[in-house]
Amino acid sequence: MPASKTLILVGTLLTFLASASAAEKSPSFSKADLAAAGQLRERALADATAYELISSLTTEVGPRSAGSSGDKAAVAWGLREMQRLGFANVRSMDVTVPHWVRGEAEFSVLAPWPQSMPTLALGGSVGTPAEGIEAEAVMVKDLDALKALPADAVRDRIVFFNNRMERTRDGSGYGRAVPVRTAGPSAAAALGAIGVVIRSISTSDERFPHTGAIRYAADVPRIPAVAISNPDADALARQFENGKSVRVRIRSSSRDLAPAPSANVIGEIPGTDLAGEIVILGAHLDSWDPGVGAIDDGAGVAIMMATAKLISGLDQKPRRTIRVVLFANEEFGTSGSRAYVEALQGDAARHVLGFEADFGAGPVWRLSSRVNSAQLPAVDQIFRALAPLKLARGGNEVSGGADLDGLAKLGMPLMSPDLDGTKYFDVHHTANDTLAKVDPVALRQAVAAFAATVWLGAQYPGEWERVQTVKPPRR
Amino acid sequence: MPASKTLILVGTLLTFLASASAAEKSPSFSKADLAAAGQLRERALADATAYELISSLTTEVGPRSAGSSGDKAAVAWGLREMQRLGFANVRSMDVTVPHWVRGEAEFSVLAPWPQSMPTLALGGSVGTPAEGIEAEAVMVKDLDALKALPADAVRDRIVFFNNRMERTRDGSGYGRAVPVRTAGPSAAAALGAIGVVIRSISTSDERFPHTGAIRYAADVPRIPAVAISNPDADALARQFENGKSVRVRIRSSSRDLAPAPSANVIGEIPGTDLAGEIVILGAHLDSWDPGVGAIDDGAGVAIMMATAKLISGLDQKPRRTIRVVLFANEEFGTSGSRAYVEALQGDAARHVLGFEADFGAGPVWRLSSRVNSAQLPAVDQIFRALAPLKLARGGNEVSGGADLDGLAKLGMPLMSPDLDGTKYFDVHHTANDTLAKVDPVALRQAVAAFAATVWLGAQYPGEWERVQTVKPPRR
Numbered sequence: 001m002p003a004s005k006t007l008i009l010v011g012t013l014l015t016f017l018a019s020a021s022a023a024e025k026s027p028s029f030s031k032a033d034l035a036a037a038g039q040l041r042e043r044a045l046a047d048a049t050a051y052e053l054i055s056s057l058t059t060e061v062g063p064r065s066a067g068s069s070g071d072k073a074a075v076a077w078g079l080r081e082m083q084r085l086g087f088a089n090v091r092s093m094d095v096t097v098p099h100w101v102r103g104e105a106e107f108s109v110l111a112p113w114p115q116s117m118p119t120l121a122l123g124g125s126v127g128t129p130a131e132g133i134e135a136e137a138v139m140v141k142d143l144d145a146l147k148a149l150p151a152d153a154v155r156d157r158i159v160f161f162n163n164r165m166e167r168t169r170d171g172s173g174y175g176r177a178v179p180v181r182t183a184g185p186s187a188a189a190a191l192g193a194i195g196v197v198i199r200s201i202s203t204s205d206e207r208f209p210h211t212g213a214i215r216y217a218a219d220v221p222r223i224p225a226v227a228i229s230n231p232d233a234d235a236l237a238r239q240f241e242n243g244k245s246v247r248v249r250i251r252s253s254s255r256d257l258a259p260a261p262s263a264n265v266i267g268e269i270p271g272t273d274l275a276g277e278i279v280i281l282g283a284h285l286d287s288w289d290p291g292v293g294a295i296d297d298g299a300g301v302a303i304m305m306a307t308a309k310l311i312s313g314l315d316q317k318p319r320r321t322i323r324v325v326l327f328a329n330e331e332f333g334t335s336g337s338r339a340y341v342e343a344l345q346g347d348a349a350r351h352v353l354g355f356e357a358d359f360g361a362g363p364v365w366r367l368s369s370r371v372n373s374a375q376l377p378a379v380d381q382i383f384r385a386l387a388p389l390k391l392a393r394g395g396n397e398v399s400g401g402a403d404l405d406g407l408a409k410l411g412m413p414l415m416s417p418d419l420d421g422t423k424y425f426d427v428h429h430t431a432n433d434t435l436a437k438v439d440p441v442a443l444r445q446a447v448a449a450f451a452a453t454v455w456l457g458a459q460y461p462g463e464w465e466r467v468q469t470v471k472p473p474r475r
Numbered sequence: 476m477p478a479s480k481t482l483i484l485v486g487t488l489l490t491f492l493a494s495a496s497a498a499e500k501s502p503s504f505s506k507a508d509l510a511a512a513g514q515l516r517e518r519a520l521a522d523a524t525a526y527e528l529i530s531s532l533t534t535e536v537g538p539r540s541a542g543s544s545g546d547k548a549a550v551a552w553g554l555r556e557m558q559r560l561g562f563a564n565v566r567s568m569d570v571t572v573p574h575w576v577r578g579e580a581e582f583s584v585l586a587p588w589p590q591s592m593p594t595l596a597l598g599g600s601v602g603t604p605a606e607g608i609e610a611e612a613v614m615v616k617d618l619d620a621l622k623a624l625p626a627d628a629v630r631d632r633i634v635f636f637n638n639r640m641e642r643t644r645d646g647s648g649y650g651r652a653v654p655v656r657t658a659g660p661s662a663a664a665a666l667g668a669i670g671v672v673i674r675s676i677s678t679s680d681e682r683f684p685h686t687g688a689i690r691y692a693a694d695v696p697r698i699p700a701v702a703i704s705n706p707d708a709d710a711l712a713r714q715f716e717n718g719k720s721v722r723v724r725i726r727s728s729s730r731d732l733a734p735a736p737s738a739n740v741i742g743e744i745p746g747t748d749l750a751g752e753i754v755i756l757g758a759h760l761d762s763w764d765p766g767v768g769a770i771d772d773g774a775g776v777a778i779m780m781a782t783a784k785l786i787s788g789l790d791q792k793p794r795r796t797i798r799v800v801l802f803a804n805e806e807f808g809t810s811g812s813r814a815y816v817e818a819l820q821g822d823a824a825r826h827v828l829g830f831e832a833d834f835g836a837g838p839v840w841r842l843s844s845r846v847n848s849a850q851l852p853a854v855d856q857i858f859r860a861l862a863p864l865k866l867a868r869g870g871n872e873v874s875g876g877a878d879l880d881g882l883a884k885l886g887m888p889l890m891s892p893d894l895d896g897t898k899y900f901d902v903h904h905t906a907n908d909t910l911a912k913v914d915p916v917a918l919r920q921a922v923a924a925f926a927a928t929v930w931l932g933a934q935y936p937g938e939w940e941r942v943q944t945v946k947p948p949r950r
Contacts, residue, residue: 059713062590115537115767118906205911206681207766231909235767238534291682292590292710431593434706436680 067099103253291433362446368394542574578728766908837921843869
């Protein structure tokens with residue numbers, strides 16, 4: 001037997017022994033708790049609460065970007081709805097948010113073939129002079145391609161980042177494509193460019209540009225940046241095909257106003273014997289302004305509120321406290337979650353388990369986690385309790401979403417009923433994010449998965465141990 | 476046997492005898508012509524001409540509404556491309572077109588829940604004062620529901636027509652839904668309304684409003700009219716659900732300019748022994764301005780030009796002359812086709828057979844016609860020649876599309892390879908009408924069906940007799 005195979009065998013054996021040992025130490029859920037999980041699952045599949053919440057939020061509030069009048073209306077909506085649903089300790093936590101306003105934006109090709117294309121300023125972009133900026137465009141695929149250009153290739157020019165995002169179920173295509181949006185403007189400015197237009201970080205062929213936040217670097221000029229839709233990026237790329245110079249114009253009146261007041265909205269289902277331990281359910285109340293924020297993140301807000309509501313309707317009360325937090329301004333700097341973590345003042349360890357829903361309206365297709373390995377058997381038990389939902393078993397390396405990242409870095413375990421993101425980036429950050437994009441059946445399934453998982457997380461008879469803050473390697 | 480059954484039997488017998496008699500009189504296509512039809516079909520299925528034409532037209536010209544700079548560019552494009560493809564007698568025919576400009580439009584709900592919704596002015600709509608018009612909205616389904624309201628129910632109000640178009644393959648849902656757009660503004664104005672907003676004549680849940688022409692009545696005030704998308708119409712309808720007054724605002728800067736010069740673009744594949752007989756292939760060169768007119772009607776333009784090009788590439792030359800006419804301004808009053816008919820001066824009878832493509836980019840799913848019953852056996856022969864395309868056999872009651880309607884009313888027979896319109900009204904008259912909506916495979920199939928049918932129409936060994944101008948009853 002070759003040495004390498006021996007090592008694998010030994011490794012497998014050790015893994016087996018470790019997990020057998022963990023299973024021995026890990027206490028089992030009570031029959032009553034498992035029965036209640038089944039009850040939650042069944043009730044959720046017949047429950048309209050989540051859909052009604054998204055309908056209400058999108059109809060009565062609509063767009064709610066940080067600092068806007070919609071943002072304030074959303075906070076009032078969240079407090080009112082949590083009270084209506086009977087949550088305890090309903091309150092707001094003041095958060096100061098940046099207040100960027102979009103204004104109007106135009107993107108035009110001037111030569112060789114004049115055309116105007118629907119555009120959106122990227123979030124946080126500086127505006128242009130009223131007459132706009134005009135320059136020759138330089139088309140590159142991505143940041144690596146930009147860096148590979150000769151010196152001065154983009155000086156005084158407008159850079160067109162033209163890389164199409166890949167469609168994936170787990171959203172990994174987004175992570176690979178998004179750096180041109182977040183870092184592209186400053187990368188181009190560092191090379192002397194005066195503006196940026198990106199092919200939207202989008203999987204759709206509908207003609208919607210996608211907005212989303214820029215992260216300007218501190219040490220280079222801030223230059224205007226806009227996005228165009230996939231079909232327009234295709235058309236712009238075709239303008240380059242004949243080898244003539246492509247000249248474009250960007251006009252944008254976006255600008256920063258003074259920071260504004262907003263708030264996290266918090267409500268609870270109080271625990272019983274372990275009331276001091278918090279299972280936190282996070283989603284974000286703000287949305288980008290072009291759409292009405294149905295899937296991003298009305299759906300997450302609704303899934304979490306419906307989950308808590310369903311649990312509060314059980315005869316049994318949860319052991320741990322279930323806390324729903326609707327975070328302020330996730331989209332443009334995660335102001336709400338940062339304020340939440342800052343306010344903890346050493347109290348982070350009370351947050352023993354976290355859930356986040358910020359990836360659309362379902363369905364859930366997989367159960368993943370990031371728990372201390374000693375609690376993996378508990379995750380396995382929960383997974384088995386979800387069997388009728390026919391989920392896949394994910395790994396133990398999820399990262400917190402944007403809003404729970406801070407708590408996760410402080411060692412809080414995470415459980416993740418993974419929402420199916422196959423179509424999420426068709427609509428994400430566009431005017432097309434409306435209630436029509438929510439499938440009520442998929443949404444109910446998602447609530448079922450969350451409700452059963454959250455409930456068992458709150459009932460776990462063992463201890464949710466802290467997680468190493470160093471992310472383990474991918475398996 | 477009951478009398479009714481006897482009558483049916485006699486009727487069936489007479490029909491059989493009539494068609495048997497017609498079949499005897501109707502000459503058969505030559506083997507060479509049928510072989511060439513098969514060759515055309517096969518070549519078309521492998522030919523990229525049509526797709527390249529749509530790509531070129533949408534990239535190099537883009538939007539081309541009547542009277543715009545794009546309209547002029549489209550005429551130049553048509554002349555250039557017809558020459559490049561080797562057509563004979565390439566020429567333009569001057570046409571004066573109305574010149575309406577869209578300007579900017581806004582639609583907002585002011586109460587109970589303020590929201591702004593993407594909107595488009597309907598084609599030809601008058602604008603509003605700069606500050607817009609504000610009024611209580613009255614929601615009705617359609618024109619019948621409007622007429623059923625009590626007197627003064629809409630006086631000084633804004634009417635919201637809220638009827639969703641039905642999805643059909645043959646486009647019949649459009650005919651049933653569109654009267655609120657064409658006639659709704661004047662119907663509402665006749666009852667004292669000051670403005671109209673319609674649920675777009677649309678089968679899509681993407682957030683695109685659909686424009687399209689109004690026909691103002693002469694005897695009532697012209698009031699502004701705009702369209703909102705299906706998801707926004709859903710949201711607006713929800714605003715009515717709590718019974719509170721719904722207040723809305725319309726702002727639009729649309730206006731009429733002086734009529735402008737445009738042109739029909741014409742090119743031919745000359746006939747041989749029957750060169751004086753014309754088989755006319757019509758499509759329209761203009762498009763509505765929000766999109767780039769890929770499916771409406773870049774596709775029709777391309778299908779007809781590719782058809783003629785493929786026929787010109789055969790060893791055999793056609794007996795009758797094949798004339799491609801790219802009509803000016805179909806969308807806002809069929810100026811081009813009306814000018815074409817006026818210019819005929821009694822020469823209409825030379826147009827012995829007509830084809831029109833103005834229903835998207837394929838595939839073709841059915842072969843219909845409107846020919847003299849004596850030529851139905853010829854249509855049957857053509858249908859059999861198309862067998863590999865697996866089409867359905869349609870009826871003999873097609874109407875001319877908008878552009879061939881005038882010639883059809885003068886008795887010209889029509890043949891119609893029916894384009895599949897199932898998804899057409901998802902995109903029709905929206906900003907989303909881009910090249911991304913063209914499936915190259917379906918488009919090639921459509922060209923195959925048109926090319927073989929046009930060819931056989933041009934080769935028919937009999938006479939294409941005139942058709943009664945009274946439309947026969949539907950069977």
